[in-house]
Amino acid sequence: MSRLTIALDAMGGDFGPCVTVPAALQALASNPALNIKLVGNPSDIQPHLNQCDSTILERLQLIPAELMVANDAKPSQAIRNSRGTSMRIALELLKEGEAQACVSAGNTGALMGLAKMMLKPLDGIDRPALVTALPNQKGGKTLLLDLGANVECDSDMLVQFAIMGAVMAEEILQINNPRVALLNIGEEETKGLDNIQAAAAILRNVQQINYIGYLEGNDLLTGETDVLVCDGFVGNVTLKTLEGVVRVFLSLLSSGKRKRLWWMKLISYWFKKSLSKRFGHLNPDRYNGACLLGLRSSVIKSHGAANQQAFTVAIEQAVQAVERQVPTQIAARLQAVLPKSE
Amino acid sequence: MSRLTIALDAMGGDFGPCVTVPAALQALASNPALNIKLVGNPSDIQPHLNQCDSTILERLQLIPAELMVANDAKPSQAIRNSRGTSMRIALELLKEGEAQACVSAGNTGALMGLAKMMLKPLDGIDRPALVTALPNQKGGKTLLLDLGANVECDSDMLVQFAIMGAVMAEEILQINNPRVALLNIGEEETKGLDNIQAAAAILRNVQQINYIGYLEGNDLLTGETDVLVCDGFVGNVTLKTLEGVVRVFLSLLSSGKRKRLWWMKLISYWFKKSLSKRFGHLNPDRYNGACLLGLRSSVIKSHGAANQQAFTVAIEQAVQAVERQVPTQIAARLQAVLPKSE
Structure with a gap:
């Protein structure tokens, strides 16, 4: 082979x-x-x-x-x-x-x-997680995981997701010392669910992870972090909400109904095309492919x-994952971070 | 008084x-x-x-x-x-x-x-919930609750939220027999968390609620339902994700940097204004005011x-809640639906 x-x-x-x-x-x-x-x-x-x-x-x-x-x-x-x-x-x-x-x-x-x-x-992973790279406002990408492989997650799983996300950000997005955040409903330490607070307490003490704290839903696209970690229920709802809103905008862009003169139509077409281009990177088709990590x-x-283009993007993702040896890298990082893990 | x-x-x-x-x-x-x-x-x-x-x-x-x-x-x-x-x-x-x-x-x-x-x-309510009305694609509104008053919710609380949301949709949005859905990660009955499945089992048997099943995050703005129920953690993340994405779009709309001739600038200004108007109903300022129900x-x-306009909208919401006697109506509905509730 x-x-x-x-x-x-x-x-x-x-x-x-x-x-x-x-x-x-x-x-x-x-x-x-x-x-x-x-x-x-x-x-x-x-x-x-x-x-x-x-x-x-x-x-x-x-x-x-x-x-x-x-x-x-x-x-x-x-x-x-x-x-x-x-x-x-x-x-x-x-x-x-x-x-x-x-x-x-x-x-x-x-x-x-x-x-x-x-x-x-992999050794040290309880359950694999589904991850995707979302385009952010700063022109970079933010990894979001888990997207739905695990509807309930304890703090250990969230920590494992954080480690897998960090390795993927380094290997696939080529980000040095990537920032890792937990998705929560406020930025204060006392906010949110017990499993998130417990995961935060662990991540604060993991030297190998650049943990930056909690972020909220509105930071999904701002590029404040390179990796955003949450349980699979929240990740799935968040991703689908994002996709739903983007589709509403893209449909609004092409839904004008008023009668216009031919030259207005022409200008309108040109302008919509330029806007679609600017919004295009947010179109779900462009970041096709979620990766099951772990x-x-x-x-x-x-x-x-x-479509063909989107499916090719997914194949290219698979090629990258193989070339950069993502599973091996994750396994190595897990050994370093959690030497005594089950 | x-x-x-x-x-x-x-x-x-x-x-x-x-x-x-x-x-x-x-x-x-x-x-x-x-x-x-x-x-x-x-x-x-x-x-x-x-x-x-x-x-x-x-x-x-x-x-x-x-x-x-x-x-x-x-x-x-x-x-x-x-x-x-x-x-x-x-x-x-x-x-x-x-x-x-x-x-x-x-x-x-x-x-x-x-x-x-x-x-x-109110009698029959364990914990109040925070609700807001989001503009949907069909030109109507969808009530989303809870938005963060309760980070963890059992099935009884979700049922109570559904009842409060239905009453508010009838009284404030003037929707006859409003549709009520639970936010979940799939539409099949077996999907999602235990508390959501248990709430669904109860709601299916409540005659006074027009329960239509599960919906996903991408249905937030499609107008598939009048009331969308979830726990406060998920609701908060969902709302903030929505707001974040809308702000990215609105900022992209006004971020063009290329040099243009004066008449192109004029047309571009006119076109952006018309688009902003069309997207405006999704601007978080326009639906200002979340109501603590229960x-x-x-x-x-x-x-x-x-700003002044947005705060006036919040005052008008309060006036409506008083005029339509929302708390009294909720109490009455609770009596009818949950006669033996604690």
């Missing part, structure tokens, strides 16, 4: 192979070191490969899978019936060392559950509705 | 009497039935009254208070040292029946704490940074 092989669930997402296969070919074309194992129904995938250059096809391997996890299936049920599905086979490739990362746009709950069940967590290999969840 | 008297903490907020007194005069001028008791330091307030019409001054009573709660004081400390402050004296007027509602732009934690301590909760009188918390 090449040292850079990604397993791709070709059947997941709203559009399946129509999006995932062209995205895979695009990623292969732009990165000559990359190999992809495409898992799915050959008869659905093959038509998208006909026109493809042979130098690219050499690095693409088709792994047949006859079944797929339904996007709307209950996660528990989907996991029970997952044998033979493209999602599960893609994860099995990780487990067997045939690939170093996996990308899927399929059923989120099923992917999280299957990944946790099949891939071992396992021995990286699993990237793409938005189900991702 | 007139039947419509509002006690006003004139000293609270970032600007104190500079904002609160002109706002009080504006509210009095537009509502001839309104009486206001203005609580604060007479020497700070008097200069703002000099030019005022005598027919308005007749309905304004100045209640001296020499002290004030510092905006940045720790709530617990502020409450201990609250005797003689404008905030506390305003709440005492409520307690003694000298006013039916209170408005303050002062220290949120202190106001919530003092109000809960001094004013009795007490025998209404307490309205204004944003600390409210």
Whole structure:
């Protein structure tokens, strides 16, 4: 196996192979070191490969899978019936060392559950967490985790999330000594829930983490921190609130209804385009791909509705996670910070 | 006492009497039935009254208070040292029946704490909740509660919030049979935290509430529901996330830096103004005023940074709460829904 092989669930997402296969070919074309194992129904995938250059096809391997996890299936049920599905086979490739990362746009709950069940967590990690990089006002990015892998978290888990986030900020965002904050409802030490206060007490004493204290929801996009840590319930609601508000704005931008003269329409079009460009970095499609951290290999969840460009971004995230050896780096940092952890 | 008297903490907020007194005069001028008791330091307030019409001054009573709660004081400390402050004296007027509602732009934690301590909760209410009306995409409003009065909530509290929200939607927003949803991380029944699932099980069997199920963060502004219920931690983070994102957009709107010809600047100005108008209803200043529900009188918390217009909106909210007898209506509904509640 090449040292850079990604397993791709070709059947997941709203559009399946129509999006995932062209995205895979695009990623292969732009990165000559990359190999992809495409898992799915050959008869659905093959038509998208006909026109493809042979130098690219050499690095693409088709792994047949006859079944797929339904996007709307209950996660528990989907996991029970997952044998033979493209999602599960893609994860099995990780487990067997045939690939170093996996990308899927399929059923989120099923992917999280299957990944946790099949891939071992790193030593010192109780539960893996889902993280994404949000664009901030200062032109940088802020990592937000957990986004919903764990609806309830104790203080130890929040500390582990902080460590994983810090390593990812260093390795993927290339931020030196990244700032880490806990999401809370006020900045005073006495604010918030017990688990958050207990996590803060631990983080204040961890030398290897640049812990800066509590931040509030309105700091999500201000760039006040590089890593923002919360439990999965709060993270999920926060991310979805953010996405909902951004979509309202983008829809308002294109919703003018008044009658205008042709030159006003032209100017209006030009101006909206320039504004859309300026707001564009906040569009959820642009930061597609959440990473499940804390396992021995990286699993990237793409938005189900991702288009080709967005799905390519998710594949590139997986490539970065492999190249920068994120799991290994996290394991090393955990050893340094929590030497006696279970 | 007139039947419509509002006690006003004139000293609270970032600007104190500079904002609160002109706002009080504006509210009095537009509502001839309104009486206001203005609580604060007479020497700070008097200069703002000099030019005022005598027919308005007749309905304004100045209640001296020499002290004030510092905006940045720790709530617990502020409450201990609250005797003689404008905030506390305003709440005492409520307690003694000298006013039916209170408005303050002062220290949120202190106001919530003092109000809960001094004013009795309604029968059937364990803890009061903070609620605000957010503008939604359908041109209506969605009530979100709790916004932070209670960081932890059991299922009974969530049910009580749902009932209070439904009554407020009927009485204040004039919505017939308002839809009530619980904020969660997925729409399936099995999703989310135990307290939310338990609250859902209760609400499904309450005839008097039009419970429609779970909604997610991205539905905050879509108008899918009239009332959205969550615990105070999640509500606070959600509201602040929303406000943060809106402020980023509004700042992006006015941040263009490229050099342009004069006529392009003119068109750009005209276009930005029209967009700001269209986005304006999402500006946090426009929906100023969160209401503490569940007490025998209404307490309205204004944003600390409210300007005169925004503070007037908060006073008008208090007037509405009194006119529509929100506390009495909530008490009646509670009796009907939870006859055997403690």
